[in-house]
Amino acid sequence: MKHLRQLEDQSVYILREAYKHFNHLAMLWSMGKDSTVLLWLARKAFFGHVPFPLLHVDTSYKIPAMIEYRDRIAREWRLNLVVGQNKEALAAGMNHTLGRDVCCTALKTNAMKNLVEERGYTGIILGVRADEDSTRAKERYFSPRDKHGDWDFRDQPPELWDQFKTTFPPGTHIRIHPLLDWTEINIWEYIKHENIPFMDLYLDRGDGTRYRSLGCAPCTMPIKSTAKTVDEIIVELRKSTVAERAGRAQDAGRGMEMLRKKGYM
Amino acid sequence: MTQHDQTKPQESLNIVIVGHVDHGKSTLVGRLYADTGSLPEGKLEKVQAICRQQGKEFEYAFLFDAFLEEQEQGITIDTARTFFIWNGRQYIIIDAPGHKEFLKNMISGAARAEAALLLIDALEGVREQSKKHGYLLSLLGVTQFAVVVNKMDLVGYRQDVFDGIEKEYREFLGQFRAVPQQMIPVSAKMGDNIAVRSGNMNWYQGPTVLDTLALFKKEQVRSEQPLRFPLQDVYKFDARRILAGRITAGRLKVGDQLVFSPSNKTAVVQSIEGFNVDPPPAEAQAGQSVGITLDEQIFVERGEIASHRDSVPLVSTAVRVNLFWMGRRPLEKGRKYVLRLATREVPCEVAVIHRIIDTADLAQLQESQSVARNQVAELTLRVKSPLAFDLSSSFESTGRFVLVDEYDISGGGIITELVHDEQEGLREEARQREYAWLTGDVRSEDRALQYGHRAAIVLFTGSAQTGKTFLARRVEALLVADSRHAYLLEGENLLQGLDADLSAADPSFASERVRRYGEVARLLIDTGLIVVSTSKTFGINYQRMAEMIRTLVQPAPVIAVHMSRAGEEPPPNTDLHFAGPQDFDAAARQILEELKKRGVLIQPSGTKTHIQYSI
Numbered sequence: 015m016k017h018l019r020q021l022e023d024q025s026v027y028i029l030r031e032a033y034k035h036f037n038h039l040a041m042l043w044s045m046g047k048d049s050t051v052l053l054w055l056a057r058k059a060f061f062g063h064v065p066f067p068l069l070h071v072d073t074s075y076k077i078p079a080m081i082e083y084r085d086r087i088a089r090e091w092r093l094n095l096v097v098g099q100n101k102e103a104l105a106a107g108m109n110h111t112l113g114r115d116v117c118c119t120a121l122k123t124n125a126m127k128n129l130v131e132e133r134g135y136t137g138i139i140l141g142v143r144a145d146e147d148s149t150r151a152k153e154r155y156f157s158p159r160d161k162h163g164d165w166d167f168r169d170q171p172p173e174l175w176d177q178f179k180t181t182f183p184p185g186t187h188i189r190i191h192p193l194l195d196w197t198e199i200n201i202w203e204y205i206k207h208e209n210i211p212f213m214d215l216y217l218d219r220g221d222g223t224r225y226r227s228l229g230c231a232p233c234t235m236p237i238k239s240t241a242k243t244v245d246e247i248i249v250e251l252r253k254s255t256v257a258e259r260a261g262r263a264q265d266a267g268r269g270m271e272m273l274r275k276k277g278y279m
Numbered sequence: 280m281t282q283h284d285q286t287k288p289q290e291s292l293n294i295v296i297v298g299h300v301d302h303g304k305s306t307l308v309g310r311l312y313a314d315t316g317s318l319p320e321g322k323l324e325k326v327q328a329i330c331r332q333q334g335k336e337f338e339y340a341f342l343f344d345a346f347l348e349e350q351e352q353g354i355t356i357d358t359a360r361t362f363f364i365w366n367g368r369q370y371i372i373i374d375a376p377g378h379k380e381f382l383k384n385m386i387s388g389a390a391r392a393e394a395a396l397l398l399i400d401a402l403e404g405v406r407e408q409s410k411k412h413g414y415l416l417s418l419l420g421v422t423q424f425a426v427v428v429n430k431m432d433l434v435g436y437r438q439d440v441f442d443g444i445e446k447e448y449r450e451f452l453g454q455f456r457a458v459p460q461q462m463i464p465v466s467a468k469m470g471d472n473i474a475v476r477s478g479n480m481n482w483y484q485g486p487t488v489l490d491t492l493a494l495f496k497k498e499q500v501r502s503e504q505p506l507r508f509p510l511q512d513v514y515k516f517d518a519r520r521i522l523a524g525r526i527t528a529g530r531l532k533v534g535d536q537l538v539f540s541p542s543n544k545t546a547v548v549q550s551i552e553g554f555n556v557d558p559p560p561a562e563a564q565a566g567q568s569v570g571i572t573l574d575e576q577i578f579v580e581r582g583e584i585a586s587h588r589d590s591v592p593l594v595s596t597a598v599r600v601n602l603f604w605m606g607r608r609p610l611e612k613g614r615k616y617v618l619r620l621a622t623r624e625v626p627c628e629v630a631v632i633h634r635i636i637d638t639a640d641l642a643q644l645q646e647s648q649s650v651a652r653n654q655v656a657e658l659t660l661r662v663k664s665p666l667a668f669d670l671s672s673s674f675e676s677t678g679r680f681v682l683v684d685e686y687d688i689s690g691g692g693i694i695t696e697l698v699h700d701e702q703e704g705l706r707e708e709a710r711q712r713e714y715a716w717l718t719g720d721v722r723s724e725d726r727a728l729q730y731g732h733r734a735a736i737v738l739f740t741g742s743a744q745t746g747k748t749f750l751a752r753r754v755e756a757l758l759v760a761d762s763r764h765a766y767l768l769e770g771e772n773l774l775q776g777l778d779a780d781l782s783a784a785d786p787s788f789a790s791e792r793v794r795r796y797g798e799v800a801r802l803l804i805d806t807g808l809i810v811v812s813t814s815k816t817f818g819i820n821y822q823r824m825a826e827m828i829r830t831l832v833q834p835a836p837v838i839a840v841h842m843s844r845a846g847e848e849p850p851p852n853t854d855l856h857f858a859g860p861q862d863f864d865a866a867a868r869q870i871l872e873e874l875k876k877r878g879v880l881i882q883p884s885g886t887k888t889h890i891q892y893s894i
């Protein structure tokens with residue numbers, strides 16, 4: 015498991031740099047496999063402690079089991095959990111039938127921006143991976159966002175030799191991506207290796223389907239699969255040539271590119 | 280074609296693709312993925328559909344040039360990380376842009392690579408960025424690379440064209456002793472010699488691009504080097520005080536004695552800590568992010584480099600470097616920058632610009648007063664306080680650095696030489712003395728807890744008649760009145776005793792007096808005192824004197840107070856500056872505040888006193 019150890023070492027280094035340089039730091043936790051691995055890596059980096067709050071952007075359309083899992087883990091690991099929600103948009107009836115981009119922007123991007131602004135976070139740690147889609151492939155480990163939370167991908171800062179962008183003008187913030195070099199298979203290998211608790215929605219529970227990626231209930235479809243254990247997931251992924259986010263509606267056409275320029279995670 | 284590789288990879292290798300704009304880098308990457316069956320299902324079809332829709336010819340490059348702007352202009356703007364598995368190895372392929380406008384992106388990609396493919400267009404031949412990228416690879420420490428001569432279809436797959444390019448480019452690389460592992464003729468567009476051997480170039484017997492990837496080696500020697508462990512942070516989340524960091528070279532074991540540079544503090548590794556590792560490791564090696572505890576609570580801070588005693592890093596305040604500049608504005612003498620080396624950050628300035636390196640013609644010597652964006656230069660840099668480092672020829676991670684201009688990382692470079700500074704002799708004296716220093720059972724933090732403060736020195740500088748002595752006396756009195764252990768060390772007092780054997784006629788009279796003064800101060804500091812110095816000027820420049828004392832008392836906290844007549848600039852490293860006539864009581868109180876701020880005076884917090892270990 016040498017390559018897993020290398021990935022872990024790099025992610026831990028990044029997390030420690032983030033903790034050292036940002037006084038107002040938070041980590042986004044969606045309870046999915048990636049951000050849960052990220053959370054675990056924080057416990058690795060800080061020897062069992064998680065010295066910053068975890069943000070959950072709750073769209074209200076999440077699968078109910080996710081909320082149960084969230085609250086249980088938060089209790090067991092003594093997490094400082096902060097839940098953000100775009101109540102205004104929800105009160106006005108926002109949902110995916112009004113357009114997926116519109117809905118994602120309102121309930122996720124804007125909810126997160128509000129949370130960041132309200133609490134004054136200057137560093138947000140996210141579990142984004144380069145192999146998820148081709149815009150994430152172009153991310154930096156430390157990626158600045160302007161006053162509006164937008165991503166200027168045309169002019170990203172240089173990043174070399176583990177020297178990251180940790181200084182920035184007031185009003186802007188930095189997104190930190192410790193999982194950039196991890197692939198979907200690496201995530202599962204690590205979950206197995208470390209025995210990290212994860213939601214059983216990722217497994218086939220008898221109906222021949224499982225979730226490969228978890229988002230909002232209306233916009234995430236399970237895939238056909240009979241994988242009932244992590245090992246079986248890994249075997250299945252090695253054979254598969256289907257993109258991971260094929261079950262996620264946002265990724266059609268240029269959807270993800272547009273969303274991410276506007277600050278989507 | 281072989282289907283998607285299912286074997287479990289044992290290791291992962293980062294490869295960067297570089298070369299002049301439009302020479303076919305992205306096309307090669309796209310082709311490599313397509314021909315090895317590594318593309319996700321439907322990806323090729325999706326891109327083909329988009330091309331059809333927009334009435335454009337399909338380009339393999341569009342597979343990774345994901346942004347609308349990139350596809351519209353047919354150019355790569357930023358690097359993309361992509362993954363593929365082949366023959367038991369996972370490759371992270373970093374497709375870099377070739378346009379000179381995006382050099383900083385190419386550098387970001389190349390800096391994390393373990394090997395590189397450098398593309399040259401057979402029709403266009405060796406161009407400006409072909410050379411610059413070749414040179415930068417070497418500067419960035421990417422020594423494993425292959426040269427790929429692309430678009431052979433456009434020159435009728437002729438061997439003489441290939442041979443001409445090979446000769447020209449090898450000559451260029453030879454000037455800085457870089458040697459490619461392979462020179463491969465290919466056509467990325469047609470798929471010749473990418474994943475399959477071409478039938479169009481039977482004159483070429485060497486490996487394909489895919490074969491070449493497999494020939495690149497995973498570097499493993501770093502753990503056989505002497506230990507380098509740059510301290511990243513000190514944690515006190517629970518009862519343990521953990522020193523965290525990533526080992527950049529060598530190994531570290533429980534029981535090892537470590538030396539921290541530049542402070543020269545030493546301690547023994549008591550444990551290697553971990554989370555969810557059972558049993559805890561007894562040893563760790565290069566590449567690993569670890570946490571250790573020490574047998575003694577020494578004051579060390581982020582940025583210091585731990586090593587074993589038999590192979591310590593170099594220390595100086597000046598270094599000669601090769602640097603490439605990516606800043607929005609030119610690098611200039613006189614401007615303040617921050618140098619970051621491993622985890623150390625220190626203010627710095629350009630002392631000398633020796634020359635600008637013209638990567639198109641390395642023999643050219645160009646003098647200049649500044650270094651423009653995308654230029655490479657040889658410089659001498661001067662840092663504000665002693666820096667521990669290595670030469671890049673012997674250690675990778677601790678031999679390179681970046682420069683930060685305001686908010687931005689704007690330059691990167693490698694250290695080629697140590698530049699000797701005045702303090703070298705004293706620094707070595709201090710180092711040897713610290714190694715040999717014997718202590719009793721009372722540790723410095725025991726003293727600190729008992730006394731209510733850490734040891735430190737308040738160092739007054741300034742020309743004569745500015746009130747230094749007067750203020751120093753106030754500070755001593757105020758500290759003692761506050762039940763702190765302070766002592767005014769008057770330089771004159773040594774003259775009749777300790778310095779009695781010195782002759783004023785000796786040219787080294789003044790500097791020897793400063794040296795002895797510094798050693799006495801060091802001794803008093805070790806007793807746990809706050810030393811208030813009124814060293815006057817000993818007949819030498821006060822700035823030089825202060826630096827000598829600093830070197831000798833290091834790593835004790837130095838609170839530098841400068842007194843001047845109105846309108847004078849304080850020397851570098853000044854913590855507090857008082858100009859002109861003063862309210863001395865207010866000034867003394869301000870110095871005490873500074874001592875609190877620096878964690879020297881311990882603030883009672885509740886019932887438990889708390890010592891701040893790292894500043």
Ligand SMILES: Nc1nc2c(ncn2[C@@H]2O[C@H](COP(=O)(O)OP(=O)(O)OP(=O)(O)O)[C@@H](O)[C@H]2O)c(=O)[nH]1
Pocket residue numbers: 298299300301302303304305306307338340353354355356375376377378429430431432433465466467468469
């Ligand atoms: N005839 C021919 N054309 C090629 C070949 N390889 C690439 N091209 C064409 O050259 C053009 C540039 O290719 P890219 O792959 O975008 O070049 P690049 O090096 O990635 O360019 P930048 O990333 O912008 O520096 C495209 O139109 C390709 O179709 C080849 O082997 N033969």
Ligand SMILES: [Mg+2]
Pocket residue numbers: 304305306340344354355374375376377
């Ligand atoms: Mg390209």
